[in-house]
Ligand SMILES: Nc1ncnc2c1ncn2[C@@H]1O[C@H](COP(=O)(O)OP(=O)(O)OP(=O)(O)O)[C@@H](O)[C@H]1O
Ligand SMILES: O=P(O)(O)OC[C@H]1O[C@](O)(CO)[C@@H](O)[C@@H]1O
């Protein structure tokens with residue numbers, strides 16, 4: 001257990017005035033903060049105000065909070081990395097404070113410069129001394145390849161780059177903050193955990209009680225919290241960050257986005273996704289071998305993807321053995337002209353076998369129509385899904401039973417948990433390492449209330465609200481989905497209205513208008 005004083009450094013007058021962390025003009029941050037409070041009765045923390053900076057050409061920096069926003073007297077120190085033998089030789093190792101990463105990478109002559117995020121990386125000045133840091137790491141939500149790599153690299157990165165020796169793991173997800181003891185994490189104890197699937201800390205759904213979590217953070221003297229999880233977890237982290245600010249604690253709250261479904265908005269890709277797609281190939285290969293070896297063989301493979309069909313889409317494109325890919329974003333129908341059953345029949349007549357890949361969230365409306373079921377949710381409030389693979393297999397079998405002289409052999413493969421329980425592959429391991437490093441550089445530099453991830457290939461600090469306001473979905477009016485349809489030669493199943501609706505959902509939200517600052521974007525002619 002750490003000392004209470006360590007977590008309550010806070011608003012004591014500091015001898016050195018800090019260098020401002022950002023050069024940009026900041027708007028809208030008007031909150032005044034009370035000095036540090038200890039246990040405060042449970043109350044819903046107000047979300048932090050958006051921190052926006054504007055410039056000409058429709059430039060908007062959607063910035064992340066900094067500890068000095070509410071602890072203006074906080075002391076800063078030279079970054080110890082400048083004396084590190086490995087890093088001191090790197091030219092321009094520290095990130096220029098004005099560097100930003102553009103959300104939009106494809107632009108036109110008259111495009112506004114649009115939304116930017118603060119570039120991730122080490123800063124010249126840090127707001128924690130090595131001996132002062134007590135970091136905590138927690139993993140929440142479903143499993144995902146790479147969780148252990150992120151944990152390892154946070155522990156080793158903090159130790160090797162910043163000399164931090166106090167890192168604890170919170171066991172069993174958010175509720176572990178107040179229901180379990182912590183475990184000490186050292187470079188030695190995490191040395192080879194990246195070779196294992198799962199999370200050495202354990203995980204859970206539900207149990208997110210912000211007030212109790214922040215009480216625990218305060219009581220244990222924790223001043224950096226690293227939260228690894230999906231969209232639900234990032235929402236939880238946002239409310240922890242808000243409560244930490246409200247209490248005036250010197251504690252950075254940092255999110256590392258995790259989800260096998262790749263459904264986190266704004267970011268290029270979530271870690272573990274590549275590994276999952278690779279692992280899915282084994283199931284698709286098996287389905288293909290089985291289907292090819294039987295008379296009118298049909299292989300059905302169900303892959304994860306609650307609301308977003310990225311795993312199914314990429315696994316299909318990678319395999320080239322798939323005849324039909326079904327995802328939640330693209331409605332389909334079974335019976336009649338242009339329906340799935342007609343297509344299965346045609347493909348079997350033409351090729352003698354076929355493989356169908358279905359994302360678990362696809363066709364849920366069809367199943368619900370055809371059977372009674374209780375609409376249930378998991379502990380985090382996520383809707384529990386019906387088994388579309390089983391349902392589809394049953395429907396196909398029933399259809400061909402009614403066709404004497406057309407026997408089929410159908411094999412249903414459900415590798416759902418196998419694709420997420422494996423250790424991360426080489427490229428995900430490197431990705432997880434960079435994510436962990438970007439996360440801890442941000443916390444050491446005093447940033448808080450952010451998720452770290454690559455945006456157009458560059459790591460950026462993204463305010464929590466940007467990650468949580470909507471989910472990333474396959475855009476069925478985009479070229480990538482067209483590539484899938486082209487590779488499988490499946491029908492698109494969509495009505496004109498479906499396509500219209502999909503196009504409207506994809507419209508970009510308007511840029512924030514900062515009076516007198518980014519007016520160009522408002523005056524620029526529509527494209
Ligand atoms: N809106 C929310 N506000 C605060 N906490 C939340 C919210 N939604 C979910 N959480 C908490 O976040 C944790 C993880 O959420 P969830 O089970 O939805 O997984 P996730 O992080 O979305 O990951 P994945 O979907 O990839 O499994 C849970 O402890 C849950 O209670
Ligand atoms: O059965 P569990 O562990 O709740 O997780 C299942 C869900 O988790 C996910 O893998 C997301 O993490 C979804 O694809 C899936 O629906």
Ligand SMILES: [Mg+2]
Pocket residue numbers: 141230231232259
């Ligand atoms: Mg989720």
